[in-house]
Amino acid sequence: MKKNAQNAGIDEVNFNDSAFKVRLKRNLEILSNVLANPTTVLGLIVVIFMLAMAIFAPVITEPNTPDPYQMPRDWKAARSAPLTPGHILGTTNRGGDVFYGVVWGARTSLKLSILVVTLTVVLGVVIGSVAGIVGGKVDEILMRIVDVFLSIPELIFALAIAAILGPSFTNIILALVIVFWVKYARIMRAQVIRIKQREYVDAAKIMGASKLQIYLKDILPNSFSPVMVQATLDMGNIVLVGATLSFIGLSEAGIAEWGVLVSEGQAGISAGRWWASTFPGLMVFLWALAFNLVGDGLRDVLDPRTETKR
Amino acid sequence: MSNSKNTILSLRNVKKHFPIKEGVFQNVVGQVHAVDGVSFDIGAGETVGLVGESGCGKTTIGRCVSGLEPLTNGDIFFDLTPEKLLALEDFEKHQSEIKNKHLIDEIQSTSNISKIEGDDFYNYRRNCQMVFQDSFSSLSPRQLVSDIVSRPLKIHKVCADNELIPRTIELLEQVGLGKQHLYRFPHQFSGGQRQRISIARALALDPKLIVLDEPTSALDVSVQAQILNLLHDLQKQRGLSYLFITHNLSVIRHMADKIVVMYLGKVVEAGKTEDIFSNPQHPYTKALLAASPDLSEDVMSDMAALDGPIPDPARPPQGCSFRTRCPVSRTECGWEVDDIIRRLEHHETLIDSIKSVHQPDAFNAKLTFETSLSAIELKDVIGTNDIPKQMRKAIKKIEVDGNDVNISFDPVQTVPLVQSDNGSLSRCVLANK
Amino acid sequence: MSPDNLDIQNSLDKDLIASVTDLKVYFESKQGMVHSVDGVSFDIVDGEMMGLVGETGCGKSVTARTFMQLVQSPPGVLAGGNIKFRSKNIKNGSQVIDLLDLSENQIRELRGERIAMIFQDPGKALNPGLTIRTQVAEVFQEHRENDVLEKAGLKNKLSGVTEYFVKKYIKQEAGFLVTTLLKIPPLSTYKKKIDSGINRLVAEALEETQIPNPTKVMERYPHELSGGMKQRVMIAQAIACNPDLLIADEPTTALDVTVQARVLDLIKELQKRHKTSVLYISHDLSLVRRICDRIAVMYAGQIVETGDAETIFNQPKHPYTQGLINALPSMSHERGKLEAIEGIVPELIEPEPGCRFVSRCMRRKANCEEIDPKLKPISEVDKSHKVACLLYEA
Incomplete structure (x- = not known):
């Protein structure tokens, strides 16, 4: 029938649809939109490569005992150039295997970024939501606190905190959480205030939905996309800032971490031993770039402006 | 009912x-x-x-x-x-x-x-x-x-x-x-x-x-x-x-079945639909009806338009709130000092030269001007056709005293909603009689 | 304007100001070309008020924007047709041009000068960061250099470098040097005169649209004005150069009825006074009937019926026009018995041949799905009333 053909997509009868299938289809559609952008795909490939490296680190290289996150030291082969047998990317001047550092550094970075992002997102979303929903004085006080945090440059702030807490990897995580949560609180508050004025929130109130139900079903899902985009971007940024802190010497010495490795290798650069700093440095760069590319791609697809109005 | x-x-x-x-x-x-x-x-x-x-x-x-x-x-x-x-x-x-x-x-x-x-x-x-x-x-x-x-x-x-x-x-x-x-x-x-x-x-x-x-x-x-x-x-x-x-x-x-017409937060007319459409009582309802192009069967009839803006709802007019735009306003509509200010829009220099306004209530005020000339000018302006005749009549007293102008109006209570001939309620001094 | 535009001069009837022929504007989308x-x-017709009526998405606004080459491209694609326009009041008399052939610079000269446009949302069409004065003055500065000089009392009184500087200043093209020079005497007196001249022109333009207290309103920012007032400023800006054609895209939709009546009165009055032709775009058939001389009804990217406002309203021929008129709630309808047009507007992605209205039409015939109906005069007698429907094709 002509009519069916013309109204295709809306009036065609398909009784096999189910809520699950439709949701899946929609998510696949979003995914395919993400994948339509070549730079995003490039970023995604690098991300997957990095994740694989982090996950399969024990398979790729023999874990150091007793602590696999400590660099193994081969003093005899110190300062070997790349492609030395047993040290494919060479060693540092203290005999650390650069390849081991690069591979296990990915694992350290993953640990760092996932921990920090999870904690900051939770903290930021909770505080932002409270500020947005309660409003009034509470909002005013919380946002002034956020302003204070935001007024100090990210890196310097993290540096100061990490320095106060003392050099350790855990303290770097702590410092980054303290610095990064404010962004999420800001984003979430703005989103909540925007979404809570929508008429579907009014409609839920009129139905008699409780405040918690409205928050969980109407406000949270509709305000989460920008947080997700920011979280993806921060997966990259956090490793960058973390590596900087490590480079300055704010994490434990000898840990398999890219920043530490770069700092360990820098002394040799002037002597022509470029490899010990270059490879981990390249990894930091690739990691940050890849997550930023994916984050940008996500933003294009999930942007609330393109989402609510078709 | x-x-x-x-x-x-x-x-x-x-x-x-x-x-x-x-x-x-x-x-x-x-x-x-x-x-x-x-x-x-x-x-x-x-x-x-x-x-x-x-x-x-x-x-x-x-x-x-x-x-x-x-x-x-x-x-x-x-x-x-x-x-x-x-x-x-x-x-x-x-x-x-x-x-x-x-x-x-x-x-x-x-x-x-x-x-x-x-x-x-x-x-x-x-x-x-x-x-x-x-x-x-x-x-x-x-x-x-x-x-x-x-x-x-x-x-x-x-x-x-x-x-x-x-x-x-x-x-x-x-x-x-x-x-x-x-x-x-x-x-x-x-x-x-x-x-x-x-x-x-x-x-x-x-x-x-x-x-x-x-x-x-x-x-x-x-x-x-x-x-x-x-x-x-x-x-x-x-x-x-x-x-x-x-x-x-x-x-x-x-x-x-029934219609409630609102203006500035108040009901100005309420009644059965047929009554309101066939025989509107309040001037605002009449203006609304006349301004809607899809109601009139007569194409050539003019679309009635209202003058002026809707007053600020933070300072709604006392008395009848529609009088500032009403084409058939009367002396007893509840004119007040604010109306003079509203009307002075066309005389910007006058407004600019007002130094202070002392206003004990809505119907009495002392306007202080920078010069006595402006004070006299205000009195003159109120005498011209820039001010609705009905409003001019409602002014009880206007005196120029140096740089000051004392104005007072007859206080009028809020216009009540009253039953009109066709059974609907209307908030207008015209329907009050 | 280049002389090669002149060769189509004779192809526009004497009494017409503009003529659109077989205009096709498509939009690229993921699903395919949308035939908007x-x-x-x-x-x-020169001096008339023409109404273009249709529902959301029927292409009426796109048609209007095409006049000014305002359709974003991509995704917009001009797929065919032409818009002939008689540009009057220019130095060498009137001249017929094809608006779609013009270069960016040529159309810019025409915009605001010979063709002006008023938009639906005056809040969005005015720049929130500039005063009303600046925005209205722009039109004069761009197109009415001589008027500005005359108002400033400087016409034919300047020469050489001074004239060059002053004209640069009027056109807002003055660089750092000229701006600085204009700040020091004796040139600063010219600057003052020009400024006050522009001010007077702006005030007059605002006065004409019945804005009370124009010199005060001039210094305000758009957000300080009410919706009706902003629309008047828009109109003042549009008619400032006395254009030949005014395109009004739903100018009163965002306004209250009593304010709408005022603005309509104003447009009508100005149209009569300046003998401007108006293309009035609206979704509201009864409103268009009130103010327009002729109406064209659009549905799904095509014109289905056109004719005198009264004829269209009293003797609609196309089933869609009939449906549209009957769907208006009126006295004669019993409650719950409105004659709705069932169904929804078809998707315009790569449409198949045949009448676009067929899926919703109550009077469709067997071959309506195959044959494209053409817009044809309904009878030999009345050539002006045209309809695109197979019911009326012999």
């Missing part, structure tokens, strides 16, 4: 003022009188149309009725039997001598929606639903139609889980959709279809009253007709009452 |  039916909703002197806040400490510097003493009833199975221009308070009333905004003052009663309504009216007339106190107490505790709590309020939620103007914003973009329509059923635990989907399909079929639409997202529908989904959601709890806030304003005429027909059919089948809020007079003439 | 405007033809 025949009193055999229940009154679904009764608004009694409802007021809603929004504070104007300023500064870091959010000090309240004034009040916007969004709704200022509105009373009307909606009978069972009846459609009451609420008409007015933007900013007249009609949407605020809808939000108050549906419980989204608490009232500043006044009461909204829900589902009153004729006896209860009578008792209530009696009580309002003779406040001092309460005859049946326990009945009044009962009404206050069971039917007053701003006083009931807990289960009673939950029950009211079931019985009063709302359909919004913007169907894009009133349906959550991340929920499927099945979730949207079945949600009220889940919240109120109306039916068992396995009946949820059949019940939802039934609701969709009632609004002209079907089960093929169950698992779709709102953005996959056209405007008219989305409005149908909103209506299905509002019907889910089998309410007695639906507040329709401009339900067809965002739709095209051909689709608007579909939705209006649907609303009418549903009303017939289910005995629904509607509070139909709109600015579109031809729609309201078609849909409403 | 698909073969639209109509004429605008």
Whole structure:
């Protein structure tokens, strides 16, 4: 029938649809939109490569005992150039295997970024939501606190905190959480205030939905996309800032971490031993770039402006 | 009015003022009188149309009725039997001598929606639903139609889980959709279809009253007709009452049994639809009717236009609030000092040279000018035709004293709503005689 | 304007100001080409008010924007047709040009000068960061250099470098040097005169649209004005150069009825006074009937019927026009018995041949799905009333 053909997509009868299938289809559609952008795909490939490296680190290289996150030291082969047998990317001047550092550094970075992002997102979303929903004085006080945090440059702030807490990897995580949560609180508050004025929130109130139900079903899902985009971007940024802190010497010495490795290798650069700093440095760069590319791609697809109005 | 039916909703002197806040400490510097003493009833199975221009308070009333905004003052009663309504009216007339106190107490505790709590309020939620103007914003973009329509059923635990989907399909079929639409997202529908989904959601709890806030304003005429027909059919089948809020007079003439015309937060005219359209009493209603191009059958008749802007609702005019734009204003409309200021718009230099205004009340003021020349000029301007003749007549005293001008008007009380010849209520000094 | 535009000069009837022929504007989308405007033809008679009516998405606004080359491209694609326009009041008399052939610079000269446009949302069309004065003055500065000089009392009184500087200043093209020079005497006196001249022109333009207190309103920012007032400023800006054609795209939709009546009166009055032709775009048939001389009804990218306002309203021929008129709630309808047009507007992605209205039409015939109906005069007698429907094709 002509009519069916013309109204295709809306009036065609398909009784096999189910809520699950439709949701899946929609998510696949979003995914395919993400994948339509070549730079995003490039970023995604690098991300997957990095994740694989982090996950399969024990398979790729023999874990150091007793602590696999400590660099193994081969003093005899110190300062070997790349492609030395047993040290494919060479060693540092203290005999650390650069390849081991690069591979296990990915694992350290993953640990760092996932921990920090999870904690900051939770903290930021909770505080932002409270500020947005309660409003009034509470909002005013919380946002002034956020302003204070935001007024100090990210890196310097993290540096100061990490320095106060003392050099350790855990303290770097702590410092980054303290610095990064404010962004999420800001984003979430703005989103909540925007979404809570929508008429579907009014409609839920009129139905008699409780405040918690409205928050969980109407406000949270509709305000989460920008947080997700920011979280993806921060997966990259956090490793960058973390590596900087490590480079300055704010994490434990000898840990398999890219920043530490770069700092360990820098002394040799002037002597022509470029490899010990270059490879981990390249990894930091690739990691940050890849997550930023994916984050940008996500933003294009999930942007609330393109989402609510078709 | 025949009193055999229940009154679904009764608004009694409802007021809603929004504070104007300023500064870091959010000090309240004034009040916007969004709704200022509105009373009307909606009978069972009846459609009451609420008409007015933007900013007249009609949407605020809808939000108050549906419980989204608490009232500043006044009461909204829900589902009153004729006896209860009578008792209530009696009580309002003779406040001092309460005859049946326990009945009044009962009404206050069971039917007053701003006083009931807990289960009673939950029950009211079931019985009063709302359909919004913007169907894009009133349906959550991340929920499927099945979730949207079945949600009220889940919240109120109306039916068992396995009946949820059949019940939802039934609701969709009632609004002209079907089960093929169950698992779709709102953005996959056209405007008219989305409005149908909103209506299905509002019907889910089998309410007695639906507040329709401009339900067809965002739709095209051909689709608007579909939705209006649907609303009418549903009303017939289910005995629904509607509070139909709109600015579109031809729609309201078609849909409403009774009409309430609002201006600046007040009711200016209320009555049966036929009466209001065939014989409008208030000049504002007349202007509205004349300005609507789709009402008049006579193409060549002029579209009457009103002069001037709507006054600031934070400082609504005393007396008759329409007098500043009224084409037939009278001396006794309640003119006040603010009117002189409003009228001085054309004389900017005069306004600029006002140094201070000492105003003990709305009807007396001392304006201090920078020069005595300006003071004299003001008096002259008031003598010219820039000022309506009726207003000039209402000035009791105007004296120039050096740089000062003392002005006083005859104080006039707020114009009451009175019954006019055709049975409708009208708030105009012309109808008072 | 280049002389090669002159060779189509004779192809426009004497009494017409503009003529659209077979205009096609498509939009690229993921699903395919959207045929938003698909073969639209109509004429605008000089000095008349022409109404273009249709529902959301029928292509009426796109048609209007094409006049000014305001359609974003991509995704917009001009797929065919032409818009002939008689540009009057220019130095060498009147001249017929094809608006779609013009270069960016040529159309810019025409915009605001010979063709002006008023938009639906005056709040969005005015720049929130500039005063009303600046925004209205821009039109004069761009197109009315001589008027500005005359108002400033400097016409034919300047020469050489001074004239060059002052003209640069009027055109807002003055660089740092010229701006600085204009700040020091004796040139600063010219600057003052020019400024006050522009001010007077702006005040007069605002006065004409019945804005009370124009010199005060001039210094305000758009957000300080009410909706009706902003629309008047828009109109003042549009008619400032006394254009030949004014395109009004739903100018009163965002306004209250009583304010709408005022603005309509104003447009009508100005149109009569300046003998401007108006293309009035609206979804509201009864409103268009009130103010327009002729109406064209659009549906799904095509014109289905065109004719005198009264004829269209009283003797509609196309089933869609009939449906549209009957769907208006009126006295004669019993409640719940409005004659709605069932169904929804078809998707315009790569449409198949055949009448676009067929899926919603109550009077469709067997071959309606195959044959494209053409816009043809309904009878030999009345050539002006045209309809695109197979019911009326012999």
